[in-house]
Amino acid sequence: MRITVLSAFLLATAASAATPWTVRPEWVRAHEDFLAGDALRGRGSATHDEAVAAAYVASQFEGYGLKPAPGMSGYIQTARVVSMHVATPPRLEIGSKPVEGLRLIVGSAAGVQGRVVIAGSIAALPEKAAVVVFTAADVPAFDIWRAVRSRHIGLLIAKDGSSAADWFAKIGSRTNMPRYLAEAPPAPRPAFATLPAASVDAIKAGDPARLTVPIAREEATTSNAIGYLPGTDPDAGVILLSAHLDHLGQRDDGTIMHGANDDASGTTAVLELAHALTSGRPHRRGILFVCYGSEEIGRYGSIYYGAHPAVPLTDIVANIEFEMIGAQDPKLPKGAMMMTGFERSDLGATLRTQGAHVVADPYPNEKFFERSDNYSLALKGVVAHTLSGWGDVPTYHQPTDTIANLDIDYMTGAIQSLVGPARWLADGNFTPRWTAAGKPKE
Structure with missing residues (x-):
């Protein structure tokens, strides 16, 4: 059988295509x-x-x-x-008194202040509030964040624990602050923080609360x-x-x-x-x-x-x-x-x-x-x-x-x-x- 240059090329190409990689x-x-x-x-x-x-x-x-x-x-x-970065340690005041033991896991682009709303479960979280204190002790911190991140809440405070510590470690042991493409500034988002359980239990509905976060931008x-x-x-x-x-x-x-x-x-x-x-x-x-x-x-x-x-x-x-x-x-x-x-x-x-x-x-x-x-x-x-x-x-x-x-x-x-x-x-x-x-x- 006579093989032309073209047919030889086609045969070689087919063989190459069929060869498993x-x-x-x-x-x-x-x-x-x-x-x-x-x-x-x-x-x-x-x-x-x-x-x-x-x-x-x-x-x-x-x-x-x-x-x-x-x-x-x-x-x-x-x-x-x-x-955005936290320039100096954030400060939380409840009733005009500073509260120790704050772990700010997720920060917002501005400070937050308002009267405390108490929520004892995820189902009880309000759709809109300035400051919410979450009193349940058996809910993983990230599950609370998932539930609150799409709501119009300025700051949510939950009880500290191993799940919050693990989450904080996974994000580099520093507050997750807003970042955004320069061409598209972000929509507001809630801040999420934890306090020792005893401090959370001491907070009452209606208490005035203020979170101050000094911010640097780059x-x-x-x-x-x-x-x-x-x-x-x-x-x-x-x-x-x-x-x-x-x-x-x-x-x-x-x-x-x-x-x-x-x-x-x-x-x-x-x-x-x-x-x-x-x-x-x-x-x-x-x-x-x-x-x-x-x-x-x-x-x-x-x-x-x-x-x-x-x-x-x-x-x-x-x-x-x-x-x-x-x-x-x-x-x-x-x-x-x-x-x-x-x-x-x-x-x-x-x-x-x-x-x-x-x-x-x-x-x-x-x-x-x-x-x-x-x-x-x-x-x-x-x-x-x-x-x-x-x-x-x-x-x-x-x-x-x-x-x-x-x-x-x-x-x-x-x-x-x-x-x-x-x-x-x-x-x-x-x-x-x-x-x-x-x-x-x-």
């Missing part, structure tokens, strides 16, 4: 060694270290053959973030790394694969919060999927690879991207976010990842039919769907979910989130399981849809 653990480890090593000091949000991490990701994108996204001349998108730059793989059909839509590249940085005592799992592991997944999907023949749909900055301080990288997308959000067929895939929850089937909000769309179930190791989130009450960058785009209508190995891993926001505590083999297998499904999604006609009540409201 193998994600190698040494590639996975190499990304982690850089992103979660001492040199980047924990990739603090909107810091120079975060910018270095973004530059690394951008250089990998360029090396794999990705192009700058439409309308961009390079691979980095930046935004200005305003941060502005910094956050960085998103963006790479684009053009598709062959401009009308077929775009797939978005994403993660966040920042973490908690370095504590005041010098401790580095490496963030090997949160979320150097997700960033590694995006990098290795870019590595895989740039091999072989072009795909029908375009693929965007985005690693956001400033997730840890409020999802500001993804919020900014949602306001300034590289392609219209209506062109994004689906967004798959990767968050903490460096260790597996023992509740999950071996090798599997959980998809947050699995039941909200048909994306997860369909990817599973294509070989993705994806199962439903076993912790729906934790609301993980709302706690990662996928949510920024989901609120704008994009079918967007997060894949995670362990949503509440013991190393979460701890100094122990290091490379030594990663399961590199699990990570490699999890990424490998998505290469085929991602190619299928990029080459096919399937367009995910929200279920009847799945789409969140902005």
Whole structure:
């Protein structure tokens, strides 16, 4: 049989496309060694270290053959973030007398004063009040915050305890003060503080209360790394694969919060999927690879991207976010990842039919769907979910989130399981849809 130059080329191309791609653990480890090593000091949000991490990701994108996204001349998108800090210790007065033992976990942009309203349970919380004192002793602090954060309350004071201490430690043992994109000042939010139980019990309804918080403001730059793989059909839509590249940085005592799992592991997944999907023949749909900055301080990288997308959000067929895939929850089937909000769309179930190791989130009450960058785009209508190995891993926001505590083999297998499904999604006609009540409201 006579083989022409053209037919030989076509045969070679087909063979190349059919050759399975193998994600190698040494590639996975190499990304982690850089992103979660001492040199980047924990990739603090909107810091120079975060910018270095973004530059690394951008250089990998360029090396794999990705192009700058439409309308961009390079691979980095930046935004200005305003941060507030407690300048000197906050002061709480009840009945004009200072109260000792204040732990201000969440601060607001201004001081608060008013008459005390007493609430003995979450169900009794008012919708609007200046100062609320929560007297129940058996409710975890973060559960109280979840219940109060969307209400029009100036300050909520609860009883101190282990849950409040754990939460405070996880946010770096400093008050969480408002941060916002310079182009979009934030709406008011409640302040949340705790006092010793005896001090709370001594407060009476109607007592005058005043919280004074001296505030300092500073502005910094956050960085998103963006790479684009053009598709062959401009009308077929775009797939978005994403993660966040920042973490908690370095504590005041010098401790580095490496963030090997949160979320150097997700960033590694995006990098290795870019590595895989740039091999072989072009795909029908375009693929965007985005690693956001400033997730840890409020999802500001993804919020900014949602306001300034590289392609219209209506062109994004689906967004798959990767968050903490460096260790597996023992509740999950071996090798599997959980998809947050699995039941909200048909994306997860369909990817599973294509070989993705994806199962439903076993912790729906934790609301993980709302706690990662996928949510920024989901609120704008994009079918967007997060894949995670362990949503509440013991190393979460701890100094122990290091490379030594990663399961590199699990990570490699999890990424490998998505290469085929991602190619299928990029080459096919399937367009995910929200279920009847799945789409969140902005």
